[in-house]
Amino acid sequence: VSYSLDRVLAGEVVAGARLMRDVDDRRPAGLALLKQLHPHTGKAYITGVTGNPGAGKSTVVDALIAHHRAAGHKVGVVAVDPTSPFSGGAILGDRIRMQRHALDPGVFIRSLATRGHLGGLSRSTFDVVSVLDAMGYDQILVETVGVGQDEIEVMRAAHTSVVVTVPGLGDDIQAIKAGLLEIADVLCVNKADREGVDRTVRDLLHMLDLRPTSGHDGFGTGKEVEIVQTIATKGLSDGSGIVELAAAVERHRAVAWTGEAGIRRARIRASAQIAELVRALLADRVEQGLARGLADEADAVVQRREDPYTVAERLVARLR
Ligand SMILES: Nc1nc2c(ncn2[C@@H]2O[C@H](COP(=O)(O)OP(=O)(O)OP(=O)(O)O)[C@@H](O)[C@H]2O)c(=O)[nH]1
Numbered sequence: 411v412s413y414s415l416d417r418v419l420a421g422e423v424v425a426g427a428r429l430m431r432d433v434d435d436r437r438p439a440g441l442a443l444l445k446q447l448h449p450h451t452g453k454a455y456i457t458g459v460t461g462n463p464g465a466g467k468s469t470v471v472d473a474l475i476a477h478h479r480a481a482g483h484k485v486g487v488v489a490v491d492p493t494s495p496f497s498g499g500a501i502l503g504d505r506i507r508m509q510r511h512a513l514d515p516g517v518f519i520r521s522l523a524t525r526g527h528l529g530g531l532s533r534s535t536f537d538v539v540s541v542l543d544a545m546g547y548d549q550i551l552v553e554t555v556g557v558g559q560d561e562i563e564v565m566r567a568a569h570t571s572v573v574v575t576v577p578g579l580g581d582d583i584q585a586i587k588a589g590l591l592e593i594a595d596v597l598c599v600n601k602a603d604r605e606g607v608d609r610t611v612r613d614l615l616h617m618l619d620l621r622p623t624s625g626h627d628g629f630g631t632g633k634e635v636e637i638v639q640t641i642a643t644k645g646l647s648d649g650s651g652i653v654e655l656a657a658a659v660e661r662h663r664a665v666a667w668t669g670e671a672g673i674r675r676a677r678i679r680a681s682a683q684i685a686e687l688v689r690a691l692l693a694d695r696v697e698q699g700l701a702r703g704l705a706d707e708a709d710a711v712v713q714r715r716e717d718p719y720t721v722a723e724r725l726v727a728r729l730r
């Protein structure tokens with residue numbers, strides 16, 4: 411194997427990339443090293459960026475990279491694309507507008523696509539984030555496309571969830587944002603150079619008021635969510651709002667991740683990760699258990715010698 415604990419901790423890019431690949435392929439050597447990395451993680455701050463397609467998430471992430479780099483941080487980026495049926499490749503490439511940072515040794519960008527496994531994205535995100543964290547990337551940005559349950563699961567890996575929206579969605583905003591609003595710690599109204607920003611901010615404020623006081627993790631309340639307007643295409647220049655967005659994330663960090671609240675949140679985050687791993691391990695076991703096929707059982711069921719319920723229970727009991 412071309413990686414080791416020392417090389418990953420030293421931040422060697424080749425070692426880190428190989429480890430991520432092996433972890434993705436579920437190779438035992440990768441998993442073994444992941445276990446060893448754990449004591450060396452927990453230093454990075456992880457910001458999730460989600461929102462509807464084309465809202466400007468990548469452009470926002472690109473500007474945030476520049477902001478963190480200017481402040482001397484090393485930045486890791488995880489671009490998650492659960493909507494794409496393609497594995498990585500061109501489609502995802504198009505969605506990542508951070509190429510100008512690709513040559514910066516202080517920036518590491520990693521793409522994740524589903525490759526068809528159910529619910530595995532959240533686990534993969536946690537894994538990649540851990541490797542980046544251990545490598546010394548102290549600001550990690552996770553971009554995820556879309557609005558489904560997958561995104562919400564992926565966002566559990568983040569400390570602060572930024573939901574990006576745009577002006578002029580009109581009535582759609584209600585439908586699109588219902589699920590996302592619940593997970594938002596900071597709301598970013600991007601494309602603020604467009605018409606209808608004030609209206610959108612007003613709508614969002616109204617919806618936040620209607621939001622249940624206990625969010626997805628039992629902590630969020632509507633009042634705590636800040637709304638920041640950005641023009642991400644302006645990068646870090648005056649009036650882009652990116653510095654303000656980063657400041658809002660910092661304020662959320664200070665409130666949510668310090669003291670008692672921070673301990674409780676850390677526990678919830680770890681629980682989500684463990685639960686995801688348990689599901690994954692059980693799913694693997696089920697796959698192995700079913701690998702030899704079900705021809706005999708199927709015959710028994712077809713011929714009415716056995717019922718499918720009892721057969722399923724017996725098979726599950728045998729999974730070890
Ligand atoms: N006018 C305007 N255009 C913007 C702004 N931010 C991003 N865009 C443009 O919006 C388009 C989509 O931007 P992306 O950053 O790729 O959006 P995204 O949300 O990452 O898109 P997907 O990952 O494909 O869902 C691009 O053409 C951007 O240049 C902004 O603040 N104002």
Ligand SMILES: [Mg+2]
Pocket residue numbers: 467468469505506507553555
């Ligand atoms: Mg994008």
